[in-house]
Amino acid sequence: MSTIVATPGRVSLDDLTRVYAGVALTLDPSYWRRVDAAAAIVAKAAQGGEPVYGINTGFGKLASKRIPPDQTAQLQRNLILSHCCGVGPATPEPVVRLMMALKIISLGRGASGVRREIIEQLQAMLARDVLPFVPQQGSVGASGDLAPLAHMTAVMIGEGQAFVDGRFVSGCEALAHAGLAPVTLGPKEGLALINGTQFSTAYALAGLLRAHDLLNAALVTGALSVDAAMASTAPFRPEIQALRGHPGQIAAGRVLTELLDGSAIRLSHLEGDERVQDPYCLRCQPQVAGAVLDLLTQAARTLVTEANAVTDNPLVLVETGEIISGGNFHAEPVAFAADQIALALSELGAISERRIATLVDPALNFGLPPFLTPEPGLNSGFMIAEVTAAALFAENKQRALPCSIDSTPTSANQEDHVSMAAHAARRLHDMADNLAHIIGIELLVAAQGIELRVPHGTSAALSAVIGALRVHVPALENDRYMADDLAKAAALVSGGVLATAASSALGRDPFPKLG
Numbered sequence: 001m002s003t004i005v006a007t008p009g010r011v012s013l014d015d016l017t018r019v020y021a022g023v024a025l026t027l028d029p030s031y032w033r034r035v036d037a038a039a040a041i042v043a044k045a046a047q048g049g050e051p052v053y054g055i056n057t058g059f060g061k062l063a064s065k066r067i068p069p070d071q072t073a074q075l076q077r078n079l080i081l082s083h084c085c086g087v088g089p090a091t092p093e094p095v096v097r098l099m100m101a102l103k104i105i106s107l108g109r110g111a112s113g114v115r116r117e118i119i120e121q122l123q124a125m126l127a128r129d130v131l132p133f134v135p136q137q138g139s140v141g142a143s144g145d146l147a148p149l150a151h152m153t154a155v156m157i158g159e160g161q162a163f164v165d166g167r168f169v170s171g172c173e174a175l176a177h178a179g180l181a182p183v184t185l186g187p188k189e190g191l192a193l194i195n196g197t198q199f200s201t202a203y204a205l206a207g208l209l210r211a212h213d214l215l216n217a218a219l220v221t222g223a224l225s226v227d228a229a230m231a232s233t234a235p236f237r238p239e240i241q242a243l244r245g246h247p248g249q250i251a252a253g254r255v256l257t258e259l260l261d262g263s264a265i266r267l268s269h270l271e272g273d274e275r276v277q278d279p280y281c282l283r284c285q286p287q288v289a290g291a292v293l294d295l296l297t298q299a300a301r302t303l304v305t306e307a308n309a310v311t312d313n314p315l316v317l318v319e320t321g322e323i324i325s326g327g328n329f330h331a332e333p334v335a336f337a338a339d340q341i342a343l344a345l346s347e348l349g350a351i352s353e354r355r356i357a358t359l360v361d362p363a364l365n366f367g368l369p370p371f372l373t374p375e376p377g378l379n380s381g382f383m384i385a386e387v388t389a390a391a392l393f394a395e396n397k398q399r400a401l402p403c404s405i406d407s408t409p410t411s412a413n414q415e416d417h418v419s420m421a422a423h424a425a426r427r428l429h430d431m432a433d434n435l436a437h438i439i440g441i442e443l444l445v446a447a448q449g450i451e452l453r454v455p456h457g458t459s460a461a462l463s464a465v466i467g468a469l470r471v472h473v474p475a476l477e478n479d480r481y482m483a484d485d486l487a488k489a490a491a492l493v494s495g496g497v498l499a500t501a502a503s504s505a506l507g508r509d510p511f512p513k514l515g
Helices: 013-020 029-047 069-083 093-107 116-127 146-156 171-177 189-194 198-228 238-244 247-260 264-268 285-307 332-360 383-399 421-451 460-470 483-494 497-506
Strands: 003-006 024-027 087-090 135-137 161-164 167-170 315-317 322-324
Touching: 003 013, 003 093, 013 024, 013 093, 013 198, 013 285, 024 029, 024 093, 024 116, 029 069, 029 116, 029 315, 029 322, 069 146, 069 189, 093 116, 093 146, 093 189, 093 198, 116 146, 116 189, 135 146, 135 421, 146 171, 146 189, 146 198, 161 171, 167 171, 198 247, 198 285, 198 332, 198 421, 198 460, 198 483, 198 497, 238 247, 238 285, 247 285, 247 460, 285 332, 332 383, 332 421, 383 421, 421 460, 421 483, 460 483, 460 497, 483 497
Parallel strands: 003 024
Antiparallel strands: 087 135, 161 167, 315 322
């Protein structure tokens, strides 16, 4: 397994994408000196007479309770075990990997006061694929993602559960299997591990990466729909996009133009087409997809900043030797970013569903048969596939309501305003699944529409996409069991096959990047 050497504060979205895909991560060794210095400040405070939150005191509403030096290790262990209150299904392994890497980056800044042994334990677990069982539910996104991060930390001390060789085993067994021993937490170390936004940020980053991939797929199916509907490509001209000036719109218009370049269908109706303007779902694609790209770019900036941040409490200022309580654990930036991504996912599905509806409607599809079946009446064609797309879009629209405005006071009102970032980020996974199915249905419908335009054909890039689809799903002639077709099309969308096929035909990758 390859490994990224991370420089805290300068980790990029590309680095995080690689970790999400399975690459390990270790701290830049030059940061150990700062880590050691911060740990020494905490160790001194633990032996001192002055109360320092979370080091020789209780937590939250119990901060007034003093803890003697000989009980600090028990204090930290109790903190972890008592906070393992997550419920629900397991967090997906790639998200857990990303969460662990984010915690390494944050602790590696040398402002949390943990010993290097703690960071090394996380690094070793990540490198040896010891992935803790982290229930998905239980965080409100303030005071950090306490419950999820406690489940991660539990495995580090030999408690909890971890996923090893396809099964869940005890934390102690998982460590032994990887040749590791449990660590004993020192002053503040348990608190540093469970304070922070790494669970919410990992989920939000995963949602961001999926949303960007789905945007690229939607540009492909949107271009296919343009040819299937024999719509105009004039609205994609660069002069129009430049007059508005939004970078995302300019990029989306350029991609659509490249994908449709050389289409014989387009050439066939350049003259004599009585339509003056196409429906918005076809004509306004640069404006909608471009706005999505700009929104995702903004969310990416926020999340990369958060990925490089120190988000536990209290924080150690090495330069002055101070230990200061603050509120960096509050995940409001992550909640806002996740809400933005949810809006983007919802709108991509909204406009895709409208293109599907246009193509199956004989009043709008410019000469194609009803529901794109060669023998309508006897066959229903894509009638209910369009209904499924509408159902999925409606579900995503409901889920796109902002989570960040829903604060519930917790911890005896000590934590009286929370971000709900974990909810905001977790729902992106299901929304992305729904969107992949919507775009997959558009792929099926648009490909069918283009093939019904014979003898006129589409562009080389879009022909390559249809060819990739037809390897798995044949054209629809007579009605058949459709669920398998929809599942296969969604898998092609999620797997990035559409953008890959188009890029291969073009000889280059035209799709916009984040960051």
